[in-house]
Amino acid sequence: MTTVDHPVTPTQPAEPAIRGGWRTPAGLYRLISSPVLRAILGWDLPRYDVRIVDRRPGTVCLEVGSGGGFYTKALKAHLGNESTLIALDPSARGVDSLRRSLDTLPGAQMTYLAADGCRLPLADASADTLFYGYSLEEMPDPLAAVREAHRVLRPGGELVLFLWRPVIKRHRRRPIITTLDQLFERRRAAIGPQNLRLVYRKHD
Ligand SMILES: C[S@@+](CC[C@H](N)C(=O)[O-])C[C@H]1O[C@@H](n2cnc3c(N)ncnc32)[C@H](O)[C@@H]1O
Secondary structure, three states, X not given: OXXXXXXXXXXXXXXXXXXXXXXXXXXXXXXXXXXXXXXXXXXXXXXXXXXXXXXXXXXXXXXXXXXXXOXXXXXXXXXXXXXXXXXXXXXXXXXXXXHHHHOXXXXXXXXXXXXXXXXXXXXXXXXXXXXXXXOHHHOOOHHHHHHHHHHHEEEEEEEEEEEEHHHOOHHHHHHHHHHHHHHEEEEEEEEOOOEEEEEXXXXX
16 A cells, blocks of 8 residues: 655646536535435435445545545545545635544544645655546546546556536547546446446556
8 A cells, every 4th residue: 555645746737638617506516415315316325336446454545526525424434444535625615624524533544635636736656546526527627637647546546436427528528538548447437327437447
């Protein structure tokens, strides 16, 4: 397993090949995050969904775009107290509020970063797992974000992405998936009416 090193400057500049742009309105986000509504509609339920993430003691997992912590709490419990979970989001207020709500809960040791997923403040090959829960589609440069994921993930590490299909339609997805397939080995792809779940492994 790897340890998290001091922040470094990313080496690869962003290519403006495909842009992000969608921002989920706060009210809509709260509504669609409601566990009751999700149970009724059969939508994502974090404590089940995060089982897709490899669970090994000592793992360093980076969640990029942790937002209000919809998946963070479940990831923390899933990974267990011998692992480290880094919750990263550009919103400093969001990250602070997440710290207050999660620090006392059992599970992985937490680190919180207010930062940009297109310029990750982490050293090369410093994470075992990267998790994106409906966040790549909001990033200003998703291709730069994918290259950053590749830089920060250790060889053999796991990349898990959930994409929300209504906001990342086929024409925007295609170059992203092509880049993912070039950089990583695809392990799993599950397509639902609303979402796409992808699991990749970084080549050794
Ligand atoms: C739809 S929300 C999903 C949040 C959370 N993962 C969830 O499933 O509820 C998208 C998240 O992506 C984050 N985001 C937007 N641009 C980002 C960027 N450049 N780097 C990292 N995260 C970003 C937003 O701040 C927001 O928290």
